Amino acid sequence: MDGQKTGIDITLEVVCGKWKGLILWKLLHENHMRFNELRRAIDGNISSRILARELKKLVDDGLVARIDYETVPPRVEYQVTPYGKTTASFLTNMNNWGMEHKRQSATKREMADLINREK
Template sequence: MRKTNSTNSINEEVMLARCGMSYTLSVIGGRWKPAILFTLLKGRMRYNELRKSIDGVSERMLVAQLRELEADGLVSRIIYPEVPPRVEYELTATGKDTAPMLRQMSAWGNRHRAIQQTTPQKKKQLKKAS
């Protein structure tokens, strides 16, 4: 647990209050949140369907990330009063607002990965072409 009055904590609070990008990254950043949000762009999903759609995520991590996204108002959890209980997740209106940004991030990542995986000569050609 970090001290709330440490220089690092104070600097973080200042950045989150003054910089929209820092705040955005604090809400949607990390390894799994963008993948969860991107997957939920397809529509409402049951928990197991969501878990199977995201390779490598553990149940514990998925639950924790979904709770954080729900607390931040990006994901809503729908519980159906049935036996056995059925739970579904969907993006809220605020969560849906992230769609253009997530798509742009994905496209940029795909382009950048392709450049990084090419030979030095091909990198020069790609840079000249763009």
């Protein structure tokens, strides 16, 4: 394809990777979250440094808003922007596909275990 990026290439750069999709998924299902709430809510061991980096990218891309209440002690929350909400449909499809794949894989393993037991 003569070096031009496809829409899929661009989408994968912006919302995929190990953490961005999970961050968006959590924020899509919450009105807003503070940094540490989000960190705890994400399954896996995401470091504060990685979460901050990924949130910055999502903010820069206009998918997530960073709301600084300018209080003492500091209070910052993150929420999905209206533009970020446009990711909901394909993230839902990705989630559904992943859950079905998990079920399929489990069924294949169960069948293989049954066959191996019968030998």
